[in-house]
Amino acid sequence: MSTASTTPPILIGKRPGGPELHLLPGMANRHGLVAGATGTGKTVTLQLLAESFSRIGVPVFAADVKGDLAGISQAGGGNPKVEARAQELGLAPLAYAAAPVTLWDVDGTLGQPVRTTVSEMGPLLLGRLLDLNETQTGVLTLVFKVADDEGLLLLDLKDLRAMLEDVASRAKELTTSYGRVSTASVGAIQRGLLQLEEQGADRLFGEPALDVQDLMRVADGRGVVNLLAAEKLYRSPRVYATFLLWLLSELFEQLPEVGDHKPKLVFFFDEAHLLFADAPDALRDKIEQVVRLIRSKGVGVWFVTQSPTDLPDVVLGQLGNRVQHALRAFTPRDQKAVKAAAETFRTNPGLDVKQTIVELGVGEALLSFLDAKGMPSPVERALVCPPSSRVGAITADERTRVVQASPLRGKYEHAVDRESAYERLRERAQRATDDEATASRGSGAGTRRTRDADAPAPRPRSSGSSQRQSVGEAMMKSAARSASTVLAREGSKLGAKLGAKLVRGILGSLFGGK
Numbered sequence: 465m466s467t468a469s470t471t472p473p474i475l476i477g478k479r480p481g482g483p484e485l486h487l488l489p490g491m492a493n494r495h496g497l498v499a500g501a502t503g504t505g506k507t508v509t510l511q512l513l514a515e516s517f518s519r520i521g522v523p524v525f526a527a528d529v530k531g532d533l534a535g536i537s538q539a540g541g542g543n544p545k546v547e548a549r550a551q552e553l554g555l556a557p558l559a560y561a562a563a564p565v566t567l568w569d570v571d572g573t574l575g576q577p578v579r580t581t582v583s584e585m586g587p588l589l590l591g592r593l594l595d596l597n598e599t600q601t602g603v604l605t606l607v608f609k610v611a612d613d614e615g616l617l618l619l620d621l622k623d624l625r626a627m628l629e630d631v632a633s634r635a636k637e638l639t640t641s642y643g644r645v646s647t648a649s650v651g652a653i654q655r656g657l658l659q660l661e662e663q664g665a666d667r668l669f670g671e672p673a674l675d676v677q678d679l680m681r682v683a684d685g686r687g688v689v690n691l692l693a694a695e696k697l698y699r700s701p702r703v704y705a706t707f708l709l710w711l712l713s714e715l716f717e718q719l720p721e722v723g724d725h726k727p728k729l730v731f732f733f734d735e736a737h738l739l740f741a742d743a744p745d746a747l748r749d750k751i752e753q754v755v756r757l758i759r760s761k762g763v764g765v766w767f768v769t770q771s772p773t774d775l776p777d778v779v780l781g782q783l784g785n786r787v788q789h790a791l792r793a794f795t796p797r798d799q800k801a802v803k804a805a806a807e808t809f810r811t812n813p814g815l816d817v818k819q820t821i822v823e824l825g826v827g828e829a830l831l832s833f834l835d836a837k838g839m840p841s842p843v844e845r846a847l848v849c850p851p852s853s854r855v856g857a858i859t860a861d862e863r864t865r866v867v868q869a870s871p872l873r874g875k876y877e878h879a880v881d882r883e884s885a886y887e888r889l890r891e892r893a894q895r896a897t898d899d900e901a902t903a904s905r906g907s908g909a910g911t912r913r914t915r916d917a918d919a920p921a922p923r924p925r926s927s928g929s930s931q932r933q934s935v936g937e938a939m940m941k942s943a944a945r946s947a948s949t950v951l952a953r954e955g956s957k958l959g960a961k962l963g964a965k966l967v968r969g970i971l972g973s974l975f976g977g978k
Contacts, residue, residue, distance in 0.1 A: 471726050474516040476787070477831050477846035478553055485846050487513075487785060489520055491834040493727040493764035495755065495782055499772050499805065500789025505827040505848060506768055509787055510732055511536050512851045513766070514689050517730045518563040523680045523687035526732035527694040527708060535854035536689055537565035537866050546850040549827065553847060560852050564683040566690050566870050567863065570668050570707075574693035575867055577876045579670045582618040583608070585710055592747055593665075593706045594656030601744075603649040606642050607631050616885035620669045621657055623885035628653055630889050663700045668707060671880045676714050678872055680729050698735070705738040709751065712765065716754045719761040728762035736767035737774035752778050771801040772808050780808065784834040787848070790824035809843035820845055 473486035498513075500506050507530070514524045515536055528534055540546060540560040550556040567575030582590065587608045591601035611618050611627050618624050628650050631638060635645040660666060681688045697704045712731060722728060733739065739751065755765055771791060772780055786809065793799045806818040809832050820830060824845070832843045858866075867873070 471520050474513075474520070475849055476512070476516075476833070477829065477848045479846050480552055480554070482846070483844075485831045485833065485844055487516075487833045488836060489522070489726045490836075491784065491838065492517070492522070492730060493725075493759040493762060494784035494834055494838070495759065495764055496766040496785035496787070497772060497775075497780070497783045498766060498768045498787045498789075499770060499774075499791075500824075500829070501770055501792050503826065504789035504824070505829070506789055507532060508827065508851065508855055509789070509829065509848050510734070510766075510768055511853065511855065512849060514730075514732065515563045515851055515853050517727070518687040518689050520726070521682055521685055521687050522727050522730055523682065523690065524730050524732065525679050525690045525692070525711070527692045527698075527704070527734050529694045529698050529734050531693070531695050532855075532857050534565070534567065534691055534693075534858045534863065534866075535856045536563050536691070536851070537567075538562050538854040538858055538862060540850075540852050540854045543855055546855060549847065549850045553849060555849065558850065558852050562853055563689045564686055565866055566678075566681075566688055566872060567693060567867055568690060569693040570697055571664070572667070572877065574863060575691070576870060576872055577667075577879075578674050578692065579668060579876070579879075580673050580707075580710060580714075581671065582620060582624050582669055583611075584673060584714070585669070588746060588750065589706050589710050589713070592743065593702060594653060594660065595702065596653065596656065598744070599646065600649040600652050603646055604653055606638075606645065607653075610638065610642060611885060616888055617883075619671055619882070619884045620886075621661065621666045625654065625657055626886040626889045660703070663703060664696070665700065665703045668703070671882065672876055674711075674714075674876075676711070676718055678875075679715075681871075694734075701735075701738045701741070704735070705741075708733055709739060709747075712754055712758070712763075713750070715763050716758045716761060719763065721760050722762040723760060725762065727764040730764045730766065732766045732768060734768040736769040740774070740776060740779075748776065752776070755779050755782050772805045773801050784838070784840060786830070786832045786840075786843075788821065788830040790826075790828070791821050793822050810840040812842040812844065815843060815845060817843055 471489040473488050474492075476485055476487050478484045498506050498509050510526065511533060514526055514533075517524050526533060539562045540558065546558070547556065550558045568578045569575035570578055585593070587601060587605040591604055594600075594604075596604060607624075607627050608618070610616075610631055616623075616627065618627060631645055632647055632650045635647065638645055679688075679690050694704060697707065712733075715729065715731070719728065740748065743751070758765065766785075767775060767779075767783065769775065772788075775783075788805055788809070791798065791802050791805060793802045802821050803818060805821055809817055809830065811817070817830065824830070827848050829846065829848055830843050831846050832840050835841055
């Protein structure tokens with residue numbers, strides 16, 4: 465018997481006096497969608513789902529974009545709105561409880577530092593991060609290939625920068641084996657790296673790199689909720705989306721096949737529209753492949769966004785579980801989005817879905833989950849249940865206590881800069897300089913010895929007819945002296961130009977006509 469069948473269903477919503485709407489744990493890895501306009505209750509729904517998965521022993525990863533999801537680390541209570549909703553749904557009194565939480569932060573100030581290496585990111589995702597075109601991404605791929613072939617590790621940005629400089633300097637040498645290296649593309653990549661550093665994204669790269677198994681921990685039978693502090697990271701949307709996509713890809717590549725059971729991990733992708741905005745076709749294909757296949761690795765992916773139309777149809781078709789909060793229909797574009805959202809649900813004859821979407825209140829949603837046979841249930845209107853953890857942000861002191869209590873404390877705090885491409889290439893350049901200097905010194909000494917050996921001996925002074933001038937030589941010297949005398953005497957009248965002509969005329973008369 466599978467663990468999914470022995471795990472109780474998760475209560476998500478109900479209507480006063482109406483049926484309860486549950487999510488089956490065994491179907492949670494069939495992915496899901498939480499959609500709705502700003503302020504309609506998406507974050508609270510995400511929190512409810514996260515703590516519910518944690519309660520049944522499923523670890524969770526989510527990005528805390530606004531800083532208000534960290535309240536899941538504290539027990540609830542004292543919130544009049546939460547208590548009123550529990551009372552309305554007949555759930556009072558709530559058993560308030562905190563979920564086990566690990567806080568992560570790229571900067572390392574609001575949680576455990578989270579890093580990856582340049583090699584693990586790969587040229588395709590790094591090209592997206594640097595906003596490269598197809599040609600520039602091709603050159604970046606070439607650089608990665610050269611590094612792999614020469615055994616050079618690309619761990620951080622200085623490694624990549626050194627590798628780019630090395631490849632550019634050897635462009636002619638590498639062209640035959642790897643193809644043309646465009647120096648213009650290398651320059652564009654280097655400029656992109658500078659922009660990343662200005663945004664602080666250079667801290668994302670280095671070691672120790674994140675071990676994805678640390679996201680899949682269970683504490684006392686409850687799954688650990690991993691929250692990435694993304695308030696700063698979200699200011700660079702491309703960096704934010706690319707990092708989460710890398711993490712999803714790592715899970716896909718490293719985890720074994722497990723089939724349809726209770727998930728090993730549930731991954732919430734908040735602000736999911738950023739994942740697909742301006743993404744090149746190759747990257748879209750990769751995203752679609754990961755979403756389609758990662759459920760067999762026991763990972764459920766839930767996209768959180770404003771409208772279902774933010775996602776490509778091929779991705780939207782993979783999302784079997786739906787929570788749709790209110791949408792606004794103020795513009796023709798909004799009205800199209802409402803119509804599209806309504807059409808994604810399995811119809812309910814007793815419910816006008818299109819009209820209901822614009823009438824939903826805060827914390828109210830249209831719900832449809834997969835049944836035991838994997839079929840979507842007819843859409844129902846319901847009030848979302850309140851979470852048992854605190855709704856809202858936590859204080860700085862509470863955050864510090866959560867970070868210090870983490871069993872991972874001490875594993876990621878201190879960056880390690882081991883020998884990699886930067887150091888190896890610098891050593892290579894130094895050896896080349898030393899060899900050139902040695903060769904130059906040896907060549908110089910050898911040249912001097914050769915010159916001394918080959919120099920002609922001084923000619924001895926001799927006597928006799930060989931020292932006497934020929935008739936022609938005597939006439940030429942006499943003519944030159946005569947010309948000099950004439951030039952000196954007549955220079956003020958004739959000038960230098962006429963003197964030169966006179967000399968040429970005299971010499972010509974001696975050697976020109978015979």
